[in-house]
Amino acid sequence: MAYELYYWPGIQGRGEFVRLALEEAGVPYVDVVRGAETEGAGLPALLRLMDGKAIERPPFAPPFLRARGLLIGQTANILAFLGAHHGLAPAGEADRLWTNQLQLTLCDVVQEAHDTHHPISVSLYYDEQRAEALRRATDFLDNRVPKFLGYFERVLEHNPEGDGHLVGAALTYADLSLFQIVAGLRYAFPRAMARLGKRCKRVTALHDAVAARPRIAAYLASERRVPFCEQGIFRHYDELDDPV
Amino acid sequence: MAYELYYWPGIQGRGEFVRLALEEAGVPYVDVVRGAETEGAGLPALLRLMDGKAIERPPFAPPFLRARGLLIGQTANILAFLGAHHGLAPAGEADRLWTNQLQLTLCDVVQEAHDTHHPISVSLYYDEQRAEALRRATDFLDNRVPKFLGYFERVLEHNPEGDGHLVGAALTYADLSLFQIVAGLRYAFPRAMARLGKRCKRVTALHDAVAARPRIAAYLASERRVPFCEQGIFRHYDELDDPV
Numbered sequence: 001m002a003y004e005l006y007y008w009p010g011i012q013g014r015g016e017f018v019r020l021a022l023e024e025a026g027v028p029y030v031d032v033v034r035g036a037e038t039e040g041a042g043l044p045a046l047l048r049l050m051d052g053k054a055i056e057r058p059p060f061a062p063p064f065l066r067a068r069g070l071l072i073g074q075t076a077n078i079l080a081f082l083g084a085h086h087g088l089a090p091a092g093e094a095d096r097l098w099t100n101q102l103q104l105t106l107c108d109v110v111q112e113a114h115d116t117h118h119p120i121s122v123s124l125y126y127d128e129q130r131a132e133a134l135r136r137a138t139d140f141l142d143n144r145v146p147k148f149l150g151y152f153e154r155v156l157e158h159n160p161e162g163d164g165h166l167v168g169a170a171l172t173y174a175d176l177s178l179f180q181i182v183a184g185l186r187y188a189f190p191r192a193m194a195r196l197g198k199r200c201k202r203v204t205a206l207h208d209a210v211a212a213r214p215r216i217a218a219y220l221a222s223e224r225r226v227p228f229c230e231q232g233i234f235r236h237y238d239e240l241d242d243p244v
Numbered sequence: 245m246a247y248e249l250y251y252w253p254g255i256q257g258r259g260e261f262v263r264l265a266l267e268e269a270g271v272p273y274v275d276v277v278r279g280a281e282t283e284g285a286g287l288p289a290l291l292r293l294m295d296g297k298a299i300e301r302p303p304f305a306p307p308f309l310r311a312r313g314l315l316i317g318q319t320a321n322i323l324a325f326l327g328a329h330h331g332l333a334p335a336g337e338a339d340r341l342w343t344n345q346l347q348l349t350l351c352d353v354v355q356e357a358h359d360t361h362h363p364i365s366v367s368l369y370y371d372e373q374r375a376e377a378l379r380r381a382t383d384f385l386d387n388r389v390p391k392f393l394g395y396f397e398r399v400l401e402h403n404p405e406g407d408g409h410l411v412g413a414a415l416t417y418a419d420l421s422l423f424q425i426v427a428g429l430r431y432a433f434p435r436a437m438a439r440l441g442k443r444c445k446r447v448t449a450l451h452d453a454v455a456a457r458p459r460i461a462a463y464l465a466s467e468r469r470v471p472f473c474e475q476g477i478f479r480h481y482d483e484l485d486d487p488v
Contacts, residue, residue, distance in 0.1 A: 056402050057342050060349045060395050070338055074348040077341055094314055097321055098301050104318040105304045111355065119363050121383035132364065132376045139365035151304050158300050
């Protein structure tokens with residue numbers, strides 16, 4: 001049976017990290033929320049699994065993946081599963097832990113990118129926390145993004161098997177996630193990323209190499225790739241970017 | 245060789261989740277930063293591993309654990325390692341993923357608890373982001389804590405092997421982490437937790453049961469347990485708690 005991905009409709013969000021892994025691995029999957037409610041899919045199908053009293057192991061939040069009889073939540077956890085079963089992570093314990101460690105740090109970047117536009121509450125609109133967002137985004141671009149990108153640049157530089165991948169000599173889900181973060185940051189903060197991208201040439205090269213992989217390129221050009229937008233995690237509010 | 249834990253001195257912080265697992269499992273470990281600089285320990289030993297150009301797989305931030313020739317970072321990743329090797333997680337894939345999924349959600353709580361007093365930047369003092377902290381803490385206590393605690397209450401309730409543990413019929417590192425979060429929230433927000441604790445009796449009972457385990461009780465009574473304080477993740481600023 002095809003895997004079933006459950007994620008909020010209309011945005012890439014955290015679901016995109018799972019989509020990229022499924023696409024690169026060539027795993028058949030259904031993006032359930034994009035299906036028809038009349039056929040048991042759509043948003044109600046997602047909400048049933050989150051709210052359903054009958055679910056023994058309910059996820060706290062999307063994304064979650066139904067696969068091989070399991071219902072798996074938390075982005076890094078889903079990716080660990082996909083990595084192990086679909087050739088997107090090395091098999092040995094040391095490499096597996098290292099890949100997971102990198103992914104968890106990438107998830108931290110995602111959370112901080114989200115909080116640039118929602119520093120106070122996910123229950124409030126952006127306009128209700130705009131003053132705080134301006135302060136937080138400034139700190140994010142001045143301190144956090146350089147630190148995170150510098151870290152991944154160093155990881156690539158120190159990889160004894162070459163700087164083309166974060167772990168070993170082959171693609172892992174961590175590479176896919178780093179691609180997505182660079183793409184998202186470029187969308188949200190084009191001026192800041194034009195400035196910061198020059199300092200991390202290996203990270204930029206990895207982004208470009210992932211985008212050029214045949215399955216990823218085909219996916220990005222397809223309608224399955226939801227466009228970036230201002231309801232997602234990476235949002236372009238011009239006032240949050242570097243000053244012109 | 246004894247495991248080596250590296251974490252910032254003087255606070256429980258994220259290192260505490262690792263300490264609790266090591267203590268419960270009875271694993272010999274050295275809390276390196278609390279050792280003497282003259283003997284190669286202390287804070288310089290931690291900074292060497294983070295900044296060292298010679299480290300092939302550097303951690304982004306503490307805590308990290310040196311164990312069996314590995315240098316393992318990210319709290320949930322360290323706990324997955326300890327769970328697998330020291331009887332703090334089930335062996336089967338489904339249970340292992342579920343334990344990790346719960347731990348990642350617990351890590352989200354920790355991050356949000358931290359951001360109540362640092363909603364703008366980790367580089368600024370509390371007083372420099374106090375106005376924003378007041379707003380964020382209100383949302384945290386009104387919306388997020390009830391949602392998180394309600395979720396874990398439901399997980400306990402739905403556990404077919406009983407509501408004494410989050411996963412199966414035996415203790416896992418996720419139980420230890422839930423204990424620490426309840427303890428931390430009670431320290432930081434005593435009035436709010438007096439209000440909210442009544443709604444999650446299973447979570448409260450689990451906290452009490454963990455605290456009463458012989459090794460945990462001995463640890464909590466020892467000098468190895470750093471007291472809660474206002475430099476850690478869970479901080480008591482009276483103005484952030486429920487109004488009197």
